[in-house]
Amino acid sequence: MSCVVAVVGATGVVGREMLRTLEHRRFPATEVRALASARSVGSRVPFRGGELEVKLACAEAFDGVDIALFSAGAAASRELAPLAALRGAVVIDNSSAWRADPACPLVVPEVNMDAAKDRPKGIIANPNCSTIQMVVALGPLHAAARLKHIVVSTYQAASGKGHAAMDELITQTRELASGAEPTANVFPGSLAGNLLMDWKSGSLPDWSEEELKMVHETRKILGDASIGVTPTTVRVPVVTGHSEAVHAQFHRPMTASEARDLLRRAPGVRLFDEPYAPGRHPQPREAAGTDEVYVGRVRDDLAVPGALNLWIVADNLRKGAALNAVQIAERLVGG
Structure with a gap:
């Protein structure tokens, strides 16, 4: 199965690492969108031997997106993650915004991947690094x-x-x-x-x-x-x-x-x-x-x-x- 992936916070240190990881692991994406705040719009980030132009992270940017990887901070995630989910994307959020929410599973694949099946808000939380x-x-x-x-x-x-x-x-x-x-x-x-x-x-x-x-x-x-x-x-x-x-x-x-x-x-x-x-x-x-x-x-x-x-x-x-x-x-x- 191929899909459309959005990386939100694509110019940040973790967002860039997400892009590198998608590329390195040959993730089956038919399209990858690099999204960020207004100050980064128009900049470019490397991906698959070329570059992606960074677009504005807004509600319309998630139209047609299947999976949205967020690493833009808790405030941006609280605002944008529900909008992405409403448009049909499964959000995987790296901030602290949703980790404590009982309606958002907190997942480490090697340990509790089954928890990701129950995601009433369409949001899966990525735990803290430590x-x-x-x-x-x-x-x-x-x-x-x-x-x-x-x-x-x-x-x-x-x-x-x-x-x-x-x-x-x-x-x-x-x-x-x-x-x-x-x-x-x-x-x-x-x-x-x-x-x-x-x-x-x-x-x-x-x-x-x-x-x-x-x-x-x-x-x-x-x-x-x-x-x-x-x-x-x-x-x-x-x-x-x-x-x-x-x-x-x-x-x-x-x-x-x-x-x-x-x-x-x-x-x-x-x-x-x-x-x-x-x-x-x-x-x-x-x-x-x-x-x-x-x-x-x-x-x-x-x-x-x-x-x-x-x-x-x-x-x-x-x-x-x-x-x-x-x-x-x-x-x-x-x-």
């Missing part, structure tokens, strides 16, 4: 032993905040190397040579919005509101590639040996199964530009019997955003 890579790794373990409590610390790359953040990290790094004080316009301080808590406050005191996303999204994707999730999200001076240190407890004891057996067979996972040694572990430099979720340092916890510790790394622009959305579209088109 949540996606974690549930890809923990999904098969949850199916085997049911997760009870997750403690996760993230090490999130600058690209999660967009083009300007990536550029600012590079500029700050040069300034720091020259002995100058780094200039901070996008970040709330210097990210170069530093770590930042780089998200606005959430709905609960002392918790960031990003941390609370991981709590609610993990429960929704895995279909279990009883799972305890204790996150700490941190921005690190890496351009692309999120990393996570995860401690997982289960309703029945899980050994590292059993977990490794499950992860070897898990879709979308690349398991690092060698004995621990310095430098022999998943790294964001290696994960950048790849599709898999890298899992390593799978080990039995020393203090909690039957619990595990894992190190999880992925390209946040690909599996954490663009690839996950395109994989959902592929499953829909493939039936």
Whole structure:
């Protein structure tokens, strides 16, 4: 089956990655439309050896569209996604706008693709990047032993905040190397040579919005509101590639040996199964530009019997955003 695809936010860092992913995976689209806000109209973005002219993202732009991939921010998604759905498009939205909506499934194809069948608003939500890579790794373990409590610390790359953040990290790094004080316009301080808590406050005191996303999204994707999730999200001076240190407890004891057996067979996972040694572990430099979720340092916890510790790394622009959305579209088109 071929179809017409629209990419909304096509000039942004994730929108461009969506176009690259559609091209790389030879998605069966008879037409791809690049859509964006008025300030980007008329610009051009590369696709399939040529270029697409960017058109205005408005209601009429979705006429005849079968699948609309959105990465234009929550405000634009709240306005335009229902209009696209009314015109018959299945919307796959990468923003936070629809993730908590009970009428919009929150989908990671390797974990809960069946949820996409029930979409009364015509909108499927793409989870947060840090949540996606974690549930890809923990999904098969949850199916085997049911997760009870997750403690996760993230090490999130600058690209999660967009083009300007990536550029600012590079500029700050040069300034720091020259002995100058780094200039901070996008970040709330210097990210170069530093770590930042780089998200606005959430709905609960002392918790960031990003941390609370991981709590609610993990429960929704895995279909279990009883799972305890204790996150700490941190921005690190890496351009692309999120990393996570995860401690997982289960309703029945899980050994590292059993977990490794499950992860070897898990879709979308690349398991690092060698004995621990310095430098022999998943790294964001290696994960950048790849599709898999890298899992390593799978080990039995020393203090909690039957619990595990894992190190999880992925390209946040690909599996954490663009690839996950395109994989959902592929499953829909493939039936």
